[in-house]
Each structure stands twice: as C-alpha cells, then as structure tokens.
Amino acid sequence: MATNRLQADIDNWTLTTPAARSTRGAVASQHRLAAQAGAAQIDAGGNAIDAIVATAYALNAVEPWMCGLGGSGFMVIWLAREQRAVALDFQGTLPGRIQLDDYPLDPGRPLTPMGFPGVVDNANIEGYRSITVPGAVAGLDHALSRFGSRPRRAVMAPAIQLAERGLFVDWFTSLQIGVCARTLARDPVSASIYLPGGHPALPESRIRIPGLAETLTEIADQGADTFYRGALAKRMIDDLQAGGSRLSQEDLAAYAVFEYEPMAAEHRGYTLYTPGEVSGGRRQRDMLAHTRASMPTPPAAPTPESWLAYAEALEQCWREHKIRNGVLSSTEGDLDGENGACTSSMSSVDADGNMVALTYTLLNRFGSGVTLPATGMLMNDSVSYFDPRPGYPTTMAGNKRINSSNMCPTVAVKNGEARFSVGASGGNLIMPAVTQVAALMTDFDMDLEAAIHHPRLDASFRDSVRVDPRFAPETVRRLGERFALEISQQTVFPKLYACVSAVSRDPVTGECVGLNDPTQPIGGGAAPAPFTLDSLGDDGPVVRP
Template structure:
C-alpha cells in the first residue's frame, strides 16, 4: 500500500450547488457558468447557455480550453425526445509527416501512452497543433439547436476578454506548473510570465487580440475562422511558427453530427459520443458492474467499490488493447498515469423545458502547445500527441486524420423520457472513471447529484495499482487492498487525482434544476438564471505584454 501524499492538506473540500426551476449551468469557472445562466435568464435554452459558457472560458480559464481546442457535445432535445452527439475533434494537417516526429527513447511517454519525440515536438510548440474544431462545433450547436443570436450569446465572453484575466492564486498555480512550456513561446511568455515569472495574484493580464477575435467570430461566425479573414491570420501565424496546417486544412474542417452511443443501466439510458470518446469504456464498465452487482444494496458497500474497481480495470485493459498500447498477450500494464488531472474543461446545462447538454472540450494538456498566436490571441492545442509517431498502429499519425481516441466522456442520462442528469469531467485518463462513478452512484443508489459529486472516488485505469481516497471507510480500503495494490491519496486542489467533475440534474417531480462543479475546483461552480454582471477591476495592476 502506497501513500504518495502522506502529508495531507488540513481541510475538508465541499462546494455549494446552484438551484432553480428555470435551469442551471455548471462549469470549471463560476463566471463562465454565470455567462451561460444569463442566457437562460433572458429566455434562451440549454444550448444557448452551454455555448455562452464555452466562449466565456476563453477569457477566464484559457489554460484548459478555447478557440484553439476541440471536443464533444451531447444534447438532449426534450420536445423531440432524442439525443444528438457532436464531434468537433481536431484533425492533423494534410501534410503531416512522420519524419517531423522522430521517437526519442529518452523521453517519457505522452499522456496518451505514445512514445515521446525529439524536442517534445508532439506536445509543445507549433508542430504539436491540430486543426481546431471548437469554433465550428459551437457554431453548429447554436445554429442547429440554439435560440439566441450569436452576438448575444458571445457578448459576456467579449466583455470578459476586454476586462482581462483576473489573476488569483489558482491562476498563478496553473501558470507556474507550465512556466517552462510557456517560456518557449515569445507571445505566451510575454502574457503569462511578465518579468520572466508567473503572473502574481491580484494582477490582471491582457491577452492581446483575444477580444477582437471573439468579436470577429460573433459578427461573422465560423466562416471567417475557417475560410475568411480570420483564417488567413491563423494560418499565417501557424506557418510562420513551423506548423504544416494550411488554408485548405481549415476550409475542409467539418463537424460530425450523429446519434450518440446509448448504454442502458437500471432504467436509465446514458448517451455519450461513442467509441471515439470515453463512452465505450463507460458502457463496458457499467455492464461489468451490473453483472457483478445485479441487485444493489441500499447504500454502497465495500463489495460495491470492489465491483466498480474491477469493472474499471476490465474496460481500461480492453481499451489499451484496442489502441495498440497493450498487447493482448502481454501480462503487463499499458500506458502511464496522469498525476495532475492535467487538462480539459467540462460543463453542463439544463433549462426549464428539460433540454440538457454536456460539453467537454480541450487544448489537451494545460495551456495546450504553449503557443499563443500573435494575430489572434488564441492559445493553441497540442493534440498531435493524441497520435502515435510510430507507423502501423490504429492511431498512427497520418495527414488529414481525425482524432479517433479520446478520454472525454460528456454524458446525458435519460429516464422515463426525461433527461435526469448530465455529467462530464476534465483530467485526461481520470475522466471516464470519475464521470462513470458519479453516474453509477446516482443510478445504483438513487443518490442526489450533490451527494454523488461529494462522495469519495477511486481511480483505476489498468496501470498496476488503483488510487483510493482515504475518506473511504476502513472496511472498503481493506476489501480493495485484498485485490489491488492501493495508492492512498487525498482529494486535492492540485494535483487533481480524481478528475474535476461538472454536472447538472433536473428532478422529474418538481422540475428543480441543480448545477454543481467539483469541490476540488476553487474557481468552479454552478449558476442559476440571472443577468450577467462583471465587476470592474480598476484597482488591479494591468500587466500588458
């Protein structure tokens, strides 16, 4: 039994939930959730709310997601009684060449378990960037299923970008963790490392061009981003930095809309983006747990958590074999552990009509490639690291290839023809285990969303041991220890060892909606419908690059 974090923080983490019968939004940043909830306040629907939230995160949580990222969305359309999935994942440049990414055996594997390459070219800098799908995905969702004009939905994001990024201790932490990567890019260095050091709390950072870029998208939509004046700026910056992404690559980008994967569990139907997301692992985990526990006890028992842990190990082993990270005949464990819940932003929304959305999108690693494009203020992804630099594998790099294996797992759960909850998370390999445990607790034990999010979790991904929150009772720890090598590790603000969950729920009996973010996220939260208001920060020093 390992105790990697024996010196425990001296506090108990809890977080309040937002409640309203008019809907709710949950996000990894409270201001972004409030931007989304403001759309509900003026009659918008859950899709309007999620798009407003996603755009606002560019200005308040730029290190996790943004215009330069990609992801998935699952939407429940209450009147139509159907679910829709959107895939707006990144795509490799058409001229991608394996010789640009020679394997360096001296470097550690990437977060996806693939070999490191010379100069970290697949995870840092311009060569690590894929064609971003975020703007296309948000535009598609709003045009197809939203109800408000783009300019109105994006107005809070523009306001926040014009005000600048408020630096608190948590922001300083994010910058400090990635200071080495940020220092490689002159624009990122000038923004986030003023004077050569991470920006200090109680200051305000201006991200040059970001407000103008958001304003241009609000006026002209995805067309300018992929085929117009903004595309010209983006490609000019990318190619000047050494990227092989072309105007043709941007113009060819498309969003996939399709029927999501469904998984049945105790009267619920869970919708996820399917095999290219964490959805298949979720379905396999739940099926395994259901077989091990056909009739759940009244409350979770040690045997419950053993069943969940074994189910997670089972689905992760299958996943690693499918991806070529692990041989079917190999007795060892594939891939690596992610120690800090490094990446991504997840958000959920629900409106009074019962429409519900789960959205997860990402720059992949924290601050992505570390590159900020000088003409647009966009932080760019490092999603080339989703691909294997070795030939002959299912995920091998290939020109024009779309990301086809992700941990993201936005989930909407429906029962009796009504969306009951949606849940997603950030945290790389930690995402699917956390999302599925929260969902399982609600479905297996009729636990409230608030209780499920606050409940201790474990993390297992077929890596040779499982991580367990010490808040579990001694009997559960003993039962798990009979079967697994345990890492006893407290739930922390950093590193986030059990992912960062965002979720909403809606009660069938009275329509009460709840929004809540993970208790480990000090800047996260839920929001109920209200006008969007930001306080001026005139008393803070403004750091201008």
C-alpha cells in the same frame, strides 16, 4: 496487497462546494464566471444550448489554460421536445501534409500523456508542430445555429466582455501558469502574456491577452466561416506557418463537425448517452455492463463489495481499451501515462428539460504553449493524440481525425426525461470519475450533490488503484485484498480524481441543480440571472505584453 500511504493527509482541509438551484435552469462549469455567462442566456429567454455555448466561449477569457478557440471536443444534447439525443464530434484533424519524419523518436524522453513514445524536442506536445486543426469554433457554432435560440452576438457578449476586462490572476491562476512556465517560455507571445518579467503573473494582477476580444468579436459577427475560410483563417495560417506548422488554409476549409446519434447504454432503467466509440463512452458502457454482471441487484447503499465491483469493472474496461489502441498487448503491463490536469467540462439544463454535456480541450494544460500573435488564440497540442510510430491504429496520417479520447460527456435520461448530465476534465481520470458519479446516481438513487461529494477511487489498469482515504476503513481493506492501493486524498493540485461538472433536473418538482467538483476553487454552478462583471481584481495592475 501492498498499500502506499505517501499521498495521504497532504492538505489539512475538507473540500465541499455549494450547488446552484433553480426551477428555471442551471449551469455548471470549471469557472463560476463562465457558468454565470451561460446562466444569463437562460435568464434572457434562451435554452440550455445557448447557455452551454456562452459558457464555453467565456472560458477562453477566464480559464484559457484548459480550453478555447484553439481546442476541440464533444457535446451531447438532449432535446426535450423531440425526445432525442444528439452528439457532436468537433475533434481536431492532423495537417494534410504532416510527415512522420518531423517526429523522430527520442528514447530518452518519457511517454506522452496518451502513452505514445516521446519525440525529439517534444515536437508532438509543444510548439507549432504539435497543433491540429481546432474544431471548437465549428462545434459551438453548429450547436448554436442548429439547436440554440438566441443570436450569436448576444450569446458571445459575456465572453467578449471578459476578454476586454482581462484575466484576473488569483493564486490558482498563478499555479496553473507556474506549472507550465517552461513550455510557455518557449513561445515569445505566450511568455510575454503569462510570464511578465520572466516570472508567472502574480496574484492581484490582470492579464490582457492581445487580440482575444477582437477575435471573439469577429467570430460573433461572422460565425465559424471567418475562422475556417475567411479573413481570420488567413491570419491564423500565416502565423501557424511562420512558426513551422504544416497546417494550411485547405486544412481549415475542409474541416467539418460530425453530428450523429450518440451511443446509448441502458443501465438500471436509465439510458446514458455519450459520444461513443471515439470518446470514453465505450469504456463507460463496458464498465456499467461489468458492474451489472457482478452486482445484479444493488444494495440500499454502497458497500465494500460495491466498490470492489466498480474497481474491477474499471480495470477490465481500461485493459480492453488499451489493447484496442495499441498501447498495451494482451501480455504487456501498463504503458499509458497519466494526465490529471487538462480539459474543461460543463453542463446545462433549462426549465423545458433540454440538457447538455460539453467537454473540450487544448489537450495538455496550455496546450502547445503557442499563442498566435495576430489573434491571441492559445493553440492545442493534439498531435500528441497520435502515435509517431507507423503501423498502429492511431498512427499519424494526413487529415486524420482524433479517434480516441478520454472525454466522456454524458446525459442520462429516464422515462423520457433528462435527469442529469455529467462530464469531467483530467485525462485518463475522466471516464472513471464520470462513470462513478453516474453509477452512484443510477445504482443507489443518490442525488447529484451527494454523488459529487462522495469519495472516489481511480482505476485504469495501471499498477495500482487510487483510493480516497475518506472511504470507510472496511472498504479500503476490501479493496486492498484485491489491488495494490495508493491512499490519496482529494487535493486542489494535483487533481487525482478528475474535476467533475454536472447538472440535474427533478422531473416532479422541476428543480434544477448545478455544481462543479469540490477540488476546483474557481468552479461552480449558476442559476439564471443577468450577467454582470464582478469587481474582483478590477483595481489590480494590468499586465500588458
């Protein structure tokens, strides 16, 4: 098979990341401050659910381009005392009055990241018409009220502090803004926040997002009710409809979180829990089943044949998924786009063995690019989860819920103890990355730190398989005998192998470990400690719209 080495040896460094360790618990997130906000809840006597909710809210202020109040997602929770797993689906829903006529096809535009045809003016991925009902606030509030232990105001306090301080702009933040500058420039509010003077905000400055701290405070005081049925809902709908959205107050008021028993996949003595059919969970289950069939007894350590088995299993489960979703017939080639830089994933564990994996998203980086003027909320572009053509399983229809996602938060349990939880951001890259980390830990008894740092491949039934050049030459050669390869090193940008966050807990020693992907310079794990704002950036100029 042909091998393309054009993406090898781009960056001249070795990427590693430290792990947080504690017998009291741990949190991992794509931003260290958010992980610290979560770990502070455990330090104050809270549990893993309190920690994950605090982390998720804090990300609004420190990683707004990936997730937030305007997003949606999934959560998997292991309740140690009850010996059961719970899944929460807080995915978005389309406006009740949505019309396909609002999204005429434009053959001149590329496919969307979900593999659907482009439409005129990018209306399904940019601007007000691309926004669905966001489920994040409902999902986080549901988790906290049902399974948390601390008051909402205390759990959200770090997020509010961070929003009041403002977003410190480092080089990584400037990069995120610069990549999406064209989309942000379409929205006057977003442009005033992120593109001061018409250019991406410069490192060493701080961005104040008008209204965000006040919105978080209102939610902390009144819960999800104000967001979906109260004063906050009214302000949101006024802004949305003024911008051309078909969302209504009835759409918000009708929103509901789905709580259900998660999908369970048995593998090498572990039970892996995922949100199931509407997430990447089915593909994960299928991939592991294919692996067991081709590798009934794993060797002591991964071999070239092990990686060939993983690649073939990923290719097969992705092919079946694309056929099910109507973006690939049984004879067509790959139609799916690639979106390797979206979403945020986080994990938490406490000393009692409760464990959570949460993934939520605005979909694309900065979502729709729209910041609602009255609330400071950056909104999703999740209409692009749906097909603008009639007659497909994912065709747009009023009040339809997102029913196909790459997100794959996973909690792995063995002998009644949650051993690890893992999730990732990165669109199509998510499920392959999450499943490889899980497979390395279950097939070869790797610890979490080794599995996160191990070279990965990416296979999703496209024209080639992407391979990290850190693999042994014999592994690369064996894969090249079967597939066309892209030899592509791990880089900070673009992230070619997803961005993984995970925690683990040793049932014997009680040691909890948390870490984020080595390609994420702002990410990390955190051990329980009081939350205090760092001083980084406090002396920089504040950018006020």
